[in-house]
Amino acid sequence: MRAIAIALAFVVSLTSTSLAQTWPAHTIRLVVNFPPGGAADLLARLIGQSLSETFGQPVVVENKAGxxxxxxxxxxxxSAPDGYTLLMSSGSMVAINPYLYAKMPFDPAKDLVPVASVARVPFYLVVRTENPALDFKAFVADLKANPGKRNFGSPGIGSSPHLAAEMLKKMTGTEAVHVPYRGAAPALNDLLAGQIDFLFDPGIAxxxxxxxxLRALAIGSLQRSPQLPxxxxxxxxxxxxxxxxxVFGVYAPAGTSADIIARLNSEINRALATAALTERIMAVGNIPATMSPDQFREKSREDSKRFGAIIREKGITAGN
Structure with missing residues (x-):
């Protein structure tokens, strides 16, 4: 029996290697789980173009938000774990959503595997230029003087920008009304139109x-942004x-060949090291971030602990 098991493992290994050597043979679908115009969408189109040039096969970006x-x-x-369907997502879907939904339709930690991180996405606290708060101190003073009378947008309940605002409220002892949107771009449009008062923006602003x-009052990172130093x-x-x-990055269905994942990781990291792609990612307010699949997985675990704490404390659920 042991000999049979070893033989089967050897055959599977050969099949996996053979598949990786012939992959990709046709179009790759890169699903973005947020609407067009947001950070995930912009990054997917940049990475998709680079991978298409490298592999000599089309990489079609498909938005499937909700x-x-x-x-x-x-x-x-x-999807079939054959390397032809991939996901570009913010880390929140993997690290945060399990805290928000009483019942998830799938298990992100088990049903998806991290392929490669693409960018670290800082969040910029922005207001319209006609807002009388010229700096962060005045902004907080206004919130305290008008508890619950100011509102802020986000790409959705429990999204990283939403949690950033909740962290801000907690640490400043202020209140403001959350207005969730179906993506960062619609929230930004309403800020520009004067429908909301502020938001934490992922760089598209x-x-x-x-x-x-717009006026950027602060950045919610531990380091200043090279775009707005x-x-x-x-x-x-x-x-x-x-x-x-x-951290935004690429994921694949669980069961995808380790050789395909390794090749994707290598090619994405190589693309991120080029001056052309670095410049384009920086232009949308993000910062290229290369990681191995294991490093990417560990980063998700760290983020899950950090954001899970604020979700539990505030009692945030997907039904709020």
Whole structure:
């Protein structure tokens, strides 16, 4: 029996290696579990173009938004593990959603495998330029003077920007009303239109900051942003340890060949090291981040502990 088991393992290994050598032979589908225009969508299109050039096969980006990323995540988790269906997602779908939903339609930690991180996404606290709060101190003073009268947008309940705002409220002793959207782009549009008062933006607002339409008061990272180096971190402004960064990356269905995952990781990391892709990722306010699949998995575990604490404390659920 032992000899048979070893032989079967050898055959599986050969089959996996053979598959990886011939892959990809046709179009790859890269599912984005958020709407067009947001950070995940922009990163998917940049990485998809690079992979298409490398592999000589089309990489088609498909947006499948809903349920805070669960719809797209489930679609990929239930796809054939052949390397032809991949997912571009924020880390929140894997690290945060299990805390938000009493019953998940799938288990992100078991049904998906991390392939490669793509970018660290800092969140910028932004307001319209006509907002009288010229700096963070004045912003907090306004919130305290108007408890529950100001509102903020986010890409959805329990999204990283939502949790960043909840952390801000907790650490400043303020209140504001949460307005969830189906993605970062719709939230940004309503901020520009004056429908909401502020938000933590994943970088797509930077062009509006530079154009003078929005004002960046702070960044929710432990380090300043190279795109807006003059904007202080919230830690510098007195919120010790404030870290709301998220890591966006590529996932595959569980059971996908380790050789295919290794090749994807290598090619994505190689692309991220090029000046052209680095410049384009930085242009949308993100920072290229290369990791091995194991490092990416460990980062998700760390984020899960950090954000899970605020979710439990605030009693946030997907039904809120």
């Amino acid at each position: 349920a805070n990323g669960n719809l797209g995540g489930e679609a990929v988790a239930r 930077i062009e509006h900051v530079k154009a003078g339409k 003059e904007v202080p971190t919230l830690e510098e402004l007195g919120l010790t340890g404030f870290d709301a960064d998220a």
